Amino acid sequence: MAGPRVVIIGAGVVGAALADELSSRGWTELTVVDQGPLPATGGSSSHAPGLVFQANPSKTMTELARYTVEKLSTLDVDGQPCFLQVGGLEVATTPERLTDLRRRHGWLTSWGVEGRLVDPDACLALHPLLNRDRVLGGLLVPTDGLAKAVLAVEAQLRAARARGVRLLERHEVLDIRTEADDTTDGDRVTAVVTDRGEIPADLVVCCAGIWGPKVARMVGMSLPLTPLAHQLAWTGPLPALAGQTEEAVRPILRHQDADLYYRDRHDRLGIGFYGHRPMPVSADDIAPVDSSPDMPSVLRFTADDFAEAWTETQSLLPATRDAKVEEGINGLFSFTTDGMPLLGPSPDVKGFWVAEAVWVTHSAGVGRAMAEWLVDGHCSSFDLHACDVNRFEPHQLAPAYVLARDCRNFVEVYDILHPLEPAGAPRPLRTSPFHVRERELGAFFLEASGWERPQWYEANEPLLDRWDIPVPGDWAARMWSPIVGAEALATREGVALYDMSALKRLEVSGRGAAAFLQRLTTSDVDKSVGSVTYTLMLDENGGIRSDITVARLARRRFQIGANGNLDLDWFTRHLPADGSVAVRDITAGTCCIGLWGPKAREVLQPLADADFSNEGLRYFRARSAHIGAVPVTALRLSYVGELGWELYTGADMGLKLWDTLWEAAQPYGGIAAGRGAFNSLRLEKGYRAFGTDMGHEHDPYEAGLGFAVKTGKGDFIGRAALERRAADVRRRLTCLTIDDPGAVVMGKEPVYDGDRPVGYVTSAAYGYTIGKGIAYAWLPAELATPGRALDIGYFDLRIAAVVAEEPLFDPGMRRLRGLAGDAR
Known part of the structure; x- marks a missing residue:
């Protein structure tokens, strides 16, 4: 063709x-x-x-x-040759960087790329120009090189x-x-x-x-996207490299402690530097090819910006002390937010x-x-959801936002960043109606899709008198507080308010809405008004595009709990041409509180003009009601594994809803709880997170979500491919537990069966209710057997872990359904 x-x-x-x-x-x-x-x-x-x-x-x-x-x-x-496979060597000159190289080695092992940590002598043997006194160790990747x-x-x-x-x-x-x-x-x-x-x-x-x-x-x-200038300089001939006829014989070298990298060019060295001030350029201001003296992507070298790089280079590579910088450019490269x-x-x-x-x-x-x-029509070799150009929220396309974040990413390109590292300016951008109350409670905010989202609340520090919260190791203890554990346990014992406003909310309506959603999802969502369905969306290859909740609020109107703008884009692309379906993003005009815990009904029912008993509103059902003076849409869902509801209202009434629930919750010891507690509780319950635990490369059966596939409902996108994949499940998303209370991993660490790397961690947290660390991991299907002993590679440690039955908490679903009994 x-x-x-x-x-x-x-x-x-x-x-x-x-x-x-x-x-x-x-x-x-x-x-x-x-x-x-x-x-x-x-x-x-x-x-x-x-x-x-x-x-x-x-x-x-x-x-x-x-x-x-x-x-x-x-x-x-x-x-x-188009590639010189000389290897890649990253060196550490600080203890912090040496620790980070162990983390990076873990990534390589997780993703199946050969790499090994080497001591200072081995670094010197690999790259003899190094100053042995400066180097604490290195990370070698033999298959890296020069393109x-x-x-x-x-x-x-x-x-x-x-x-x-x-x-x-x-x-x-x-x-x-x-x-x-x-x-x-x-x-x-x-x-x-x-x-x-x-x-x-x-x-x-x-x-x-x-x-x-x-x-x-x-x-x-x-x-x-912003083009930013990046400095690249070349030394004159180095006596130490005299006679080198091959272009490159030493590994490419990164000295990320100083934002530097190096490469051979016969008897000279190339020096790249990211440590200078950001130098953004508008795409409109880049000269046309024919009017540029060299090439349009090359700007004049600014020697003053390079002075620090040259001083550091002469310290790390003493052989350069007898040379000079003979040429240099400020070359333009693309950076994104x-x-x-x-x-x-x-x-x-x-x-x-x-x-x-x-x-x-x-x-x-x-x-x-x-x-x-x-x-x-889909990519089968790579999971591209994090690269999709349609992933951005509208504010993330604002020129001021793009410029600020792109410049920040230039500055941080070689920095050691914690996985929970909060974004910098511009902040705050999106705040829920509850933000003023959250600040009064001492919320520690992280960011989610531009939303300021509480991770924990300093006001809950007195709860630490009730429980002895284990403290994780240094890395996991960053962006963390023992209050996280106290909030999790307080939720299990009483009742807590969670700000769920960062959840993407879509409205699908019209005469064709039910058929449209049936075509896009794996579950049967064409059910009675008031039904709520957890379901998946697949691509044509049977890979998971997203997991969503679909609440049927009227015969022709559905509310979708989505994962982000890619879901909106997917819906929009599949709209029928006859205008029978409309999709609308209602996130900004609404807000959501998760009211969860065994005492949630005691708080909510006296405020409501509707029946919120087990019989009045069953699990996975929705209804409209008034909570005090506030009209709400209540969905009986709980991603923390406790009795409760997601309560939605307009942004104009959000603060009133918070205040109404807060006042009613105080006699029951009610608290506000943050995302740290939420993550711990959802892992105890075994709930998956799209984009972290699973993505386009995974199918529902591998991910433990086969229950959300209803093949009897008729055709849906991805069904044919899924039927083929169902017969050959070779890997599984698996729950691991860790007995050592200080050994909390963070995600992306390799999992070992003996000395053999066999998989990698997705989500992890400490389970404060069960008293164990929790790590979900992708493993070969034959290893996903409860009781199987494995190890997790965590920096320079091997942490003992065991495959566990899931869910770890409330396997009988009694707590979620508001029934009495021990859930553990």
């Missing part, structure tokens, strides 16, 4: 990789267009230093990098051209033509307009890199796609991922 007419804008490492991958899958009606000369077009790829380090806290990013290494290692241009970006572009474009792909250099894109699309309310692409004519197109993929925001605006799309790429289709213009904010490290992997997505 020739495939649709595709125009790829940008012939850097991403555009070249995509052209190669698409054409290898039979799509040959491809045109690659770039304003510069091929293969060095003048963008970031043309000056990229080429360092490929695979260690990353994101499994997806590591896998994209691994594929890039594997592919580029097979490519050459007239005998010149020759321009050669990689040429090799992949040659392969694409041989399959019939058309390459157009020196064609500046001026506009993208669109016309009304008969199947949607939006437009669709028809052509790319260049200074040398129009190119007809059914699909346009923007791989323009630092020009990406400018190109995307041609179809009215905002990209949260969360450090992840921007991949996927436009939400408004059919046929316009982006593959942006991708560095050389991940380029070939992204090329493959995008090719699969375009050809098959």
